[in-house]
């Protein structure tokens with residue numbers, strides 16, 4: 001396929017994949033591909049049908065087996081469901097099924113060049129590795145190398161990212177796809193029906209910031225208590241086995257089912273907790289292990305979530321300063337100084353506080369309010385290279401009192417549908433799995449409201465974005481009293497191969513500090529820094545970073561300690577496209593010259609990395 005047709009295919013795959021897409025966030029966020037409505041109208045029926053065939057696979061047609069049995073699925077990929085013990089302390093008891101997908105290596109498995117499987121974890125916790133590999137397996141394969149199989153798996157209990165619910169009346173026919181199907185069982189569910197879950201979540205969105213209203217923090221606290229109790233009531237006795245400890249054991253099983261004793265792995269965001277947990281539990285089973293967007297494991301297992309935002313304010317300032325530097329053509333919110341741009345944003349906030357904007361488009365009606373904009377700006381910090389240009393345009397529109405461009409982007413999420421046939425959704429991944437995993441993993445926390453207030457006040461000392469982060473641990477306030485006998489550290493080991501840790505210099509939720517801290521516990525490990533804003537290395541394009549990652553997987557060579565990789569794409573492209581989300585559609589000349597000067601191999605790598613950036617979704621915190 002030519003690059004142009006690949007891009008076109010992605011362009012219309014994405015709205016459908018949107019619910020299930022990608023990646024690497026310890027928050028559950030809905031993933032929107034930003035693409036203009038005009039793109040969708042390019043889809044003709046043939047394309048649509050082709051798309052459905054490519055992105056549909058009846059997982060129920062595979063029975064879980066003890067051995068790996070691969071079936072062709074999606075486009076040129078293979079799927080399997082592996083049977084594992086639900087409870088590893090009772091290996092002959094009930095079983096769980098782990099869904100797997102692989103983008104096969106381009107090298108035959110009997111060739112001496114073949115290097116085995118690399119497992120991918122996209123974060124979450126509970127994010128779907130299957131969806132990641134459906135969408136991005138071939139791109140990851142280009143980066144890591146054709147010698148490897150790229151394996152995605154849905155962790156036990158796997159969740160889908162949260163839908164962002166907001167007041168919206170859908171007037172068009174919604175599109176049905178099976179995006180969002182979860183194939184690993186059992187799964188974590190707090191609600192008996194989809195409608196019940198939907199009704200519950202509407203208020204959650206309205207308090208996604210604990211500053212949304214005077215009582216938002218208190219309501220978040222109360223809702224957290226209800227959710228935790230709900231988790232206990234709906235538990236079919238499997239909930240307690242949804243832990244990172246068990247998922248690490250599942251990864252070992254997956255490798256052993258491949259006939260291998262050592263793990264090869266690339267984990268993003270929460271995937272760093274999973275990777276580090278594996279490395280600490282099974283140091284002799286580390287083959288190659290990359291953790292990218294590293295969290296502080298001690299903070300995570302203490303259910304504090306208090307050390308994520310150290311660089312969030314600086315990441316936000318990279319938007320402001322980048323806009324000043326980019327000039328009025330590249331940045332629609334441009335003003336000559338940072339102070340003036342910040343003043344514009346404050347004016348937008350104040351105006352929306354006073355009066356949300358009512359919006360109508362051809363297909364939907366709703367409103368844009370302070371909480372939505374607050375969440376969207378925070379979300380954009382995850383994917384600056386995919387979103388800052390568009391974000392600047394949205395803010396410029398809001399500054400004029402126009403909420404249409406933001407509303408149109410938010411609308412790309414498929415509308416809620418009640419199931420006519422409940423079986424239709426039997427494999428659907430549920431948003432509550434995020435909380436299932438993090439509350440099971442983490443230490444018990446005090447359910448007292450006063451302690452929640454104190455925790456929030458401390459969090460505010462770390463960042464001005466504390467308001468959109470504080471709700472994360474609230475479902476753990478009155479969590480079922482399961483024994484905490486799973487692995488929770490320490491994160492120290494002499495591993496059979498040294499770890500590679502990757503961190504961006506300005507990551508809004510996984511500060512480079514945490515990668516350096518984690519590295520201290522793992523003998524011989526090295527931290528590779530990427531000089532960019534955004535969450536995880538794949539938020540930007542850096543040939544330097546990706547060559548180090550490939551070299552590590554292929555030759556086992558680590559970068560020199562202290563290495564900092566530059567990135568190869570601009571934060572605000574000089575000539576942004578008018579089509580939201582396709583800021584690269586009008587190529588900029590400096591970039592064209594840069595790419596032309598690359599070798600064929602580097603150009604391949606560059607294009608793959610760039611497509612990954614474009615796939616990288618915007619993630620919206622959504623409350624509880």
Ligand SMILES: *[C@@H]1O[C@H](CO)[C@@H](O)[C@H](O)[C@H]1NC(C)=O
Nearest residue numbers: 209210211374464465466467
């Ligand atoms: C949230 O509320 C606190 C306390 O009223 C205030 O100090 C802080 O600036 C607010 N943050 C935002 C983002 O509005």
Ligand SMILES: *[C@@H]1O[C@H](CO)[C@@H](O)[C@H](O)[C@H]1NC(C)=O
Nearest residue numbers: 397400401402403404405406
């Ligand atoms: C609001 O912005 C959209 C483009 O995003 C434009 O089409 C529309 O005309 C604008 N509405 C008003 C009232 O200016």
Ligand SMILES: *[C@@H]1O[C@H](CO)[C@@H](O)[C@H](O)[C@H]1NC(C)=O
Nearest residue numbers: 283491492493494495521523
């Ligand atoms: C790693 O090996 C060194 C030297 O053999 C030893 O001193 C240290 O205790 C080991 N660390 C762990 C966590 O096993």
